[in-house]
Amino acid sequence: MENGLDIRELERLVEAYYACGLSREDEDCLRRVLVATGLRSEAIDRCRLAMGLEVVMGNDASAHVSKKHRRLRFLSVAASVAVAIGIGVTVLATWHRSSMGDRMEAVVYINGTRVTDDAYARAIAEKERQECIAMMMEVVAESELQQREFSAQLQKAERLRKQVSLN
Amino acid sequence: MKKYLLVALLVCMGTAVCFAAKPKMACESLFVESLIRNEKTDVSIITSNGNYFRSLTVSGDKKIVDKIVGAIEADRKIASSVVETFEGKESYKMILTIPYGGYEGISVGFDKYSDTDARIFISGPVDAFK
Numbered sequence: 001m002e003n004g005l006d007i008r009e010l011e012r013l014v015e016a017y018y019a020c021g022l023s024r025e026d027e028d029c030l031r032r033v034l035v036a037t038g039l040r041s042e043a044i045d046r047c048r049l050a051m052g053l054e055v056v057m058g059n060d061a062s063a064h065v066s067k068k069h070r071r072l073r074f075l076s077v078a079a080s081v082a083v084a085i086g087i088g089v090t091v092l093a094t095w096h097r098s099s100m101g102d103r104m105e106a107v108v109y110i111n112g113t114r115v116t117d118d119a120y121a122r123a124i125a126e127k128e129r130q131e132c133i134a135m136m137m138e139v140v141a142e143s144e145l146q147q148r149e150f151s152a153q154l155q156k157a158e159r160l161r162k163q164v165s166l167n
Numbered sequence: 168m169k170k171y172l173l174v175a176l177l178v179c180m181g182t183a184v185c186f187a188a189k190p191k192m193a194c195e196s197l198f199v200e201s202l203i204r205n206e207k208t209d210v211s212i213i214t215s216n217g218n219y220f221r222s223l224t225v226s227g228d229k230k231i232v233d234k235i236v237g238a239i240e241a242d243r244k245i246a247s248s249v250v251e252t253f254e255g256k257e258s259y260k261m262i263l264t265i266p267y268g269g270y271e272g273i274s275v276g277f278d279k280y281s282d283t284d285a286r287i288f289i290s291g292p293v294d295a296f297k
Binding site for chain 1: 203204205206207208209210211212213214215216220222224250251252260261262274276278286288290
């Protein structure tokens, strides 16, 4: 099979290709001819596509197709990058949060000046936190106690009122 | 044309939603550079175990104490619970529980020792303050 075929001969070969009537060697030749020749028809173009030669040829029709493909490829790459970034950020944030869970970060200022010794800053900050928690517990406990006392007084007054009304 | 306008509108709305400023607790706004680096204040900030704690103690400055009182009174309005105890004329303690940043229990404590001395602290999950 040589180049210099006309369009009809080429189409017949294409038909034979689809009918599996070509040997391996003839198929290779047809592939080479399809790359080299400028002949075009629907059947020939389809065969080029089937043989994956569109991209190699780079003619107008293939440019149109590959433009589409390129856009599609760009979009899928962009989507993949976006997904990868999203996953990365999530993993980093989770890792940061879990690693933060293991250690304590303390920043302390005394009279407006930052304490630069980390261990000392942590000790001061922790003491401060404990004091605040204690104060919170104390306030809550005190208010609960007052509430209980008030309820007891109210009950006592109610009992007295009932006694007075009975008498 | 309509399509582009719609897309532009959606982009603008998305951007506005993303950058919309979250309403801040008044007490949170006390932790600014001018008060942190003030010689009349002590500040402690702890981040650990997913919890955030910060306290501001004022010694000998009525203006700052008044500022804190203003902030605590503003936050009192949005608190889900308030517990107060009073001692004498000037001193009192207050604990506020505030729903904030999608979390129910942000604790704000205020301890007023005198007109010029006080301590305020905020404690809650780190994510609530992001």
